[in-house]
Amino acid sequence: MWFIILPVTKMSMLNPDNEQALIQQARRGDAAALDAFNGLVLRYQDSVYTLALRIMIDPASADDVTQAAFIAAYQRLETYQGGSFKAWLLRITTNQAYDELRRLKRRPSVSVDELPGAASDDGAPLPDPADTPEQINESRELQRAIQRCIDALSDDYRVVLVMCDLEDYDYSATAAVLGIAQGTVKSRLSRARSNVRDCLQAVQELLPARFRLKGDG
Amino acid sequence: MAHARPLSDLDLELLSGYLDGELTESERQALETRLQTDAVLRAELDSLRQTVALIRTLEPARAPRSYALTPDMIAVEPTPAARRVIAFPSAAVFSVLSAAAAIVLLAFGVSFLSVSQAPVPAPADIVMLAPTDTAVIAQPFDAGETMTQRQIVTAQMMPTQTMMLRASEIAEAQRAAPFAADSALVTPEITSDAMLFSVPAEPPPTLPPEMLATSSTGVIDSTNQAMAHDQAQGSGGAGGAAFESASEAPAVVEAEAPTQTLSSPDTATATSTEMLTPTDPATFNPVPTGTVAPAQPAAFDDRERESDQSPRATGWVLIGAAVMLFIIAGAAWMRRSTRAR
Numbered sequence: 309m310w311f312i313i314l315p316v317t318k319m320s321m322l323n324p325d326n327e328q329a330l331i332q333q334a335r336r337g338d339a340a341a342l343d344a345f346n347g348l349v350l351r352y353q354d355s356v357y358t359l360a361l362r363i364m365i366d367p368a369s370a371d372d373v374t375q376a377a378f379i380a381a382y383q384r385l386e387t388y389q390g391g392s393f394k395a396w397l398l399r400i401t402t403n404q405a406y407d408e409l410r411r412l413k414r415r416p417s418v419s420v421d422e423l424p425g426a427a428s429d430d431g432a433p434l435p436d437p438a439d440t441p442e443q444i445n446e447s448r449e450l451q452r453a454i455q456r457c458i459d460a461l462s463d464d465y466r467v468v469l470v471m472c473d474l475e476d477y478d479y480s481a482t483a484a485v486l487g488i489a490q491g492t493v494k495s496r497l498s499r500a501r502s503n504v505r506d507c508l509q510a511v512q513e514l515l516p517a518r519f520r521l522k523g524d525g
Numbered sequence: 526m527a528h529a530r531p532l533s534d535l536d537l538e539l540l541s542g543y544l545d546g547e548l549t550e551s552e553r554q555a556l557e558t559r560l561q562t563d564a565v566l567r568a569e570l571d572s573l574r575q576t577v578a579l580i581r582t583l584e585p586a587r588a589p590r591s592y593a594l595t596p597d598m599i600a601v602e603p604t605p606a607a608r609r610v611i612a613f614p615s616a617a618v619f620s621v622l623s624a625a626a627a628i629v630l631l632a633f634g635v636s637f638l639s640v641s642q643a644p645v646p647a648p649a650d651i652v653m654l655a656p657t658d659t660a661v662i663a664q665p666f667d668a669g670e671t672m673t674q675r676q677i678v679t680a681q682m683m684p685t686q687t688m689m690l691r692a693s694e695i696a697e698a699q700r701a702a703p704f705a706a707d708s709a710l711v712t713p714e715i716t717s718d719a720m721l722f723s724v725p726a727e728p729p730p731t732l733p734p735e736m737l738a739t740s741s742t743g744v745i746d747s748t749n750q751a752m753a754h755d756q757a758q759g760s761g762g763a764g765g766a767a768f769e770s771a772s773e774a775p776a777v778v779e780a781e782a783p784t785q786t787l788s789s790p791d792t793a794t795a796t797s798t799e800m801l802t803p804t805d806p807a808t809f810n811p812v813p814t815g816t817v818a819p820a821q822p823a824a825f826d827d828r829e830r831e832s833d834q835s836p837r838a839t840g841w842v843l844i845g846a847a848v849m850l851f852i853i854a855g856a857a858w859m860r861r862s863t864r865a866r
Binding site for chain 1: 541580584588592593595
């Protein structure tokens with residue numbers, strides 16, 4: 309399939325403003341429609357997978373949700389009515405993830421070794437080559453601790469936190485994606501941050517000294 | 526971090542919004558004024574700011590593989606348009622079939638009810654009686670008959686308000702229980718479409734009006750059974766007082782209009798109560814029409830009554846099932862509409 313994706317990838321990378329052109333082409337339903345849509349997939353698959361992973365926590369479930377989200381987006385492309393395509397795509401992803409959570413009817417307890425970002429995970433960030441091994445270990449330990457605290461949040465709080473603090477959405481955009489009121493975003497984000505702060509304070513002894521919260525005893 | 530006092534949720538929201546620049550101008554100015562004097566508030570703001578900074582150190586995940594779509598993926602998952610095509614016939618067919626089944630059940634139920642009320646006489650075996658809204662026919666017993674041998678004449682009113690009886694039954698009734706035609710009671714002034722009277726062999730003592738009202742309340746069937754029970758015990762029914770002048774041994778007479786039997790028991794009851802009141806003797810003044818012949822006295826024991834009630838109960842059950850099917854059909858139709866959207 310790479311020979312199909314490559315030209316599309318080049319096209320989308322060469323012109324970052326051709327998103328609407330790709331959408332229009334994908335809507336035509338002709339032979340090139342799928343290729344055009346795959347250009348959008350490659351552009352946003354990291355964001356979609358990240359969001360899915362933050363919500364689902366489990367990488368395998370996030371993988372399923374990501375693929376399902378792109379399929380659903382292609383099939384519902386006629387419902388896209390302009391605006392931020394990424395926001396529209398992330399809304400579909402959020403809905404897919406919520407549906408999957410309801411289907412599974414479980415809240416997985418994630419051990420430290422299974423946390424996203426661990427060495428064995430597909431989505432692990434690459435370490436900075438300039439970091440010493442000690443710094444890399446500290447960074448990974450910090451990442452695990454933060455991720456663990458975020459995963460401990462309820463679904464509603466976690467999604468808002470991910471959208472606002474990790475996806476850099478403002479309140480109105482987050483409210484639009486999740487279909488909730490802006491005031492709800494404000495209150496959920498406040499409580500989510502407070503909970504994460506309390507969680508990190510509880511495990512700060514495990515964190516390297518330079519990552520400990522100031523003013524904590 | 527040791528807080529001197531816990532902050533309220535509102536303060537936390539203000540601090541969080543302040544970090545994101547999501548406060549209004551007035552909120553921001555008020556909060557900044559408080560921050561200058563409130564050390565706890567400042568410490569909380571610093572803590573939240575550091576927390577957000579830590580959260581933002583999380584690296585975005587990388588997609589473990591390409592999620593580019595292939596034609597096979599699109600083919601496996603039907604498009605919304607295809608889902609509509611698939612969903613529409615199944616829900617619609619189910620709805621239509623349910624409605625059809627409901628109509629069939631309803632027809633059967635109505636037919637059971639109509640059969641259970643009165644047999645339709647053969648056209649050649651019918652005696653046309655004088656038109657009247659309701660007819661009350663009293664058939665006397667022989668003096669030697671016991672009360673368990675109650676006699677019932679059922680007269681069914683045709684839509685043209687004409688009474689029909691089987692000629693053979695009438696002739697046989699005349700032989701079995703000689704009774705002058707003028708002893709039959711026809712009460713044209715009765716406006717009720719359905720009424721039932723139970724008359725004892727001997728004129729019973731006049732009952733107080735409240736008892737009469739009580740015994741004649743309720744639906745026709747229950748009244749019928751109660752009166753039959755009263756008559757079997759020889760205690761006299763409500764109608765007994767009304768028929769003091771009718772005859773010595775009247776029979777149980779039932780006259781029903783098919784179009785009103787099921788729908789207006791209250792009307793029938795109210796009129797019956799009025800009719801049965803002994804203070805209104807004019808109501809029951811026998812007015813022989815000369816065209817009414819006494820019908821065949823029929824033995825009417827409990828077994829026969831049960832057999833008569835069985836088709837009626839079955840009819841009601843079928844009608845109830847039809848109603849349920851109608852509801853299911855409607856729900857399926859609504860479901861189809863939802864899917865189509």
